[in-house]
Amino acid sequence: MTTSAILTIVEMTLHEAARRRILLASLVCGCAFLLLFGIGQHFVLADIEHQGAKGMLRRGFILNFFTLAGLYSVNFLTVMSAVLLPVDTLSGEIASGVLQTVASKPIARRDIVLGKWLAYVLVVGSYLMLLAGGVLLEARLLADFQLPGVGRGLALMFLESIVLVTLSISGGTRLSTVTNGVVAFGLYGLAFIGSWVEQVGGFTGNVGARDVGTVASLIMPSESLWQLAAHHMQPPVMSQLNLTPFSPLSVPSIAMVYWAVGYIVVLLLVALRGFSKRPL
Amino acid sequence: MSSYLLETHGLRKRFGDKLAVADLSLALRPGEVFGFLGPNGAGKTTSLKMILGLLEPSGGHGLLLGKPLGDQGARAKVGFLPEHFRFPDWLTGRELLHFHGRLYGLGGSLLRERSEALLARVDLLDAAHRPLKGYSKGMLQRAGLAAALLNEPQLVFLDEPTSGLDPLGRLLVRDLIRDLRAQGTSVFLNSHLLGEVEATCDRVVFVKQGRVVHEHVLGAHEAHRDVRIRAHGMSDALCVTLASLGEGFVRDGDRASLRVDGDSRLPQIAAAIVNSGAALFELDAAPASLEQLFLAVMGTEQRPG
Numbered sequence: 001m002t003t004s005a006i007l008t009i010v011e012m013t014l015h016e017a018a019r020r021r022i023l024l025a026s027l028v029c030g031c032a033f034l035l036l037f038g039i040g041q042h043f044v045l046a047d048i049e050h051q052g053a054k055g056m057l058r059r060g061f062i063l064n065f066f067t068l069a070g071l072y073s074v075n076f077l078t079v080m081s082a083v084l085l086p087v088d089t090l091s092g093e094i095a096s097g098v099l100q101t102v103a104s105k106p107i108a109r110r111d112i113v114l115g116k117w118l119a120y121v122l123v124v125g126s127y128l129m130l131l132a133g134g135v136l137l138e139a140r141l142l143a144d145f146q147l148p149g150v151g152r153g154l155a156l157m158f159l160e161s162i163v164l165v166t167l168s169i170s171g172g173t174r175l176s177t178v179t180n181g182v183v184a185f186g187l188y189g190l191a192f193i194g195s196w197v198e199q200v201g202g203f204t205g206n207v208g209a210r211d212v213g214t215v216a217s218l219i220m221p222s223e224s225l226w227q228l229a230a231h232h233m234q235p236p237v238m239s240q241l242n243l244t245p246f247s248p249l250s251v252p253s254i255a256m257v258y259w260a261v262g263y264i265v266v267l268l269l270v271a272l273r274g275f276s277k278r279p280l
Numbered sequence: 281m282s283s284y285l286l287e288t289h290g291l292r293k294r295f296g297d298k299l300a301v302a303d304l305s306l307a308l309r310p311g312e313v314f315g316f317l318g319p320n321g322a323g324k325t326t327s328l329k330m331i332l333g334l335l336e337p338s339g340g341h342g343l344l345l346g347k348p349l350g351d352q353g354a355r356a357k358v359g360f361l362p363e364h365f366r367f368p369d370w371l372t373g374r375e376l377l378h379f380h381g382r383l384y385g386l387g388g389s390l391l392r393e394r395s396e397a398l399l400a401r402v403d404l405l406d407a408a409h410r411p412l413k414g415y416s417k418g419m420l421q422r423a424g425l426a427a428a429l430l431n432e433p434q435l436v437f438l439d440e441p442t443s444g445l446d447p448l449g450r451l452l453v454r455d456l457i458r459d460l461r462a463q464g465t466s467v468f469l470n471s472h473l474l475g476e477v478e479a480t481c482d483r484v485v486f487v488k489q490g491r492v493v494h495e496h497v498l499g500a501h502e503a504h505r506d507v508r509i510r511a512h513g514m515s516d517a518l519c520v521t522l523a524s525l526g527e528g529f530v531r532d533g534d535r536a537s538l539r540v541d542g543d544s545r546l547p548q549i550a551a552a553i554v555n556s557g558a559a560l561f562e563l564d565a566a567p568a569s570l571e572q573l574f575l576a577v578m579g580t581e582q583r584p585g
């Protein structure tokens with residue numbers, strides 16, 4: 001009964017997501033981005049050829065950096081969708097009264113939240129795989145370049161998107177749609193700035209700045225997960241040289257992954273709890 | 281095991297410092313069509329939401345189909361049409377029923393057959409393939425009504441099911457409620473349309489600020505009459521006598537009204553007036569209407585809010 005109830009909610013939510021303009025908009029943005037990335041790649045390649053092949057190593061570095069930059073954009077687009085797509089799925093349906101009819105059925109409130117969560121994890125995960133797959137495919141086809149550590153990297157990016165989907169859904173059980181969006185992006189921004197503060201602190205040896213960054217990444221592990229993902233998707237020599245913004249001095253520890261998983265679990269519990277007594 | 285489909289004891293709901301439902305105690309027998317009446321803001325919708333587990337009561341308790349309020353299992357045999365029925369409007373009427381059916385755990389040909397039968401019953405078969413976006417308010421309400429009956433419930437809660445319906449639609453709902461009763465399904469009806477309530481309900485309660493203030497069994501009082509009097513020179517003693525002949529006696533100058541339990545009271549009233557020396561100009565008796573009773577119970581000083 002429970003699984004079939006969850007599946008019904010999943011299907012309903014997917015159905016709903018598919019109908020919404022916002023998903024279409026995300027897909028259009030994604031495609032435009034892939035097109036742009038392809039064109040950019042073309043020019044980068046032309047540049048490399050023009051300067052002459054000063055060794056395969058240099059070519060590899062440039063392409064690696066460029067592909068990572070592409071994935072960084074994918075990361076950003078995914079973060080946006082992870083927050084915006086589910087931001088009103090609960091609060092909107094609470095406000096419109098749709099959930100009155102759903103919650104008066106023989107279905108546990110828990111299953112409503114889990115179904116919606118699962119649906120958006122699927123949607124956002126597919127979006128990520130589509131865009132990241134596009135970037136990797138373009139690198140492969142146009143430049144015959146293959147990024148290292150893709151499996152781990154994408155898994156970490158997926159984990160990051162789940163963190164944000166969960167945050168957005170969890171907020172929706174207690175906050176209005178707009179407040180929820182503001183809070184979710186606020187936290188993301190915090191992690192983003194925190195990670196830069198940490199990088200700067202790393203360069204200048206400022207311990208206080210590094211601590212600020214660490215605290216920010218504990219409050220919201222999204223940016224650290226990206227950095228960890230980027231770390232895995234470059235050859236060790238590149239990350240050790242700290243040549244690019246994607247190879248920072250201090251790489252987040254693997255403990256961040258456990259932290260993020262725990263973070264998701266706690267947010268989900270908060271969501272289930274918040275929704276279980278929510279007046280509808 | 282209780283013999284009631286629904287019972288509540290001292291149910292209470294507070295929103296901040298606003299007491300929406302003060303102390304609701306009622307019981308519903310199997311097969312009964314039950315009217316839940318009261319002015320705007322009396323707490324009818326709030327009570328319903330507590331019964332269905334959509335709102336947590338601030339106090340009191342109750343049983344729905346023998347299970348504590350909010351129990352998931354009990355809801356399998358309950359139908360509900362909310363006051364403002366809303367659903368994602370890109371679904372067609374038919375898809376709406378299919379989704380609702382699946383939430384009830386139904387599926388396959390059983391769900392399809394029931395959906396078609398109900399679409400026909402609420403007169404939406406022609407519109408069933410169109411998205412709800414293009415439905416009028418009344419059509420949406422009828423779609424919601426069909427959705428509330430998909431699980432062949434033992435008890436259906438209808439929160440103002442006819443508020444958006446045209447006279448034909450109201451007739452349809454009235455017939456539907458009668459059919460439900462004939463099948464042994466109980467109905468819990470919130471409505472402001474007292475004529476409709478009178479035509480369908482077995483029993484009504486009047487609520488005021490979330491408290492049952494009066495209970496009335498319909499049909500049991502067919503003989504009751506609302507009496508209107510116009511007489512000059514009515515003495516206080518006469519008023520006392522008249523008040524003792526019925527209930528709800530009200531006097532305003534030369535006019536007075538009361539409710540009596542049968543025609544046999546009329547000659548008594550006439551005699552009392554004439555014998556007191558007052559001049560009787562008019563004595564009129566009409567079958568007691570729920571509306572009169574509502575006004576008498578609620579009092580005209582009761583303002584919404």
Ligand SMILES: Nc1ncnc2c1ncn2[C@@H]1O[C@H](COP(=O)(O)OP(=O)(O)OP(=O)(O)O)[C@@H](O)[C@H]1O
Binds near residue numbers: 295299320321327
């Ligand atoms: N979520 C809420 N927050 C604060 N007050 C509320 C809330 N819901 C209802 N109320 C208040 O509780 C009281 C009862 O409202 P309710 O909707 O139950 O009335 P009702 O009897 O259904 O009225 P109507 O006949 O107009 O539908 C009203 O005074 C209303 O303002």
Ligand SMILES: [Mg+2]
Binds near residue numbers: 324326363439
């Ligand atoms: Mg109401």
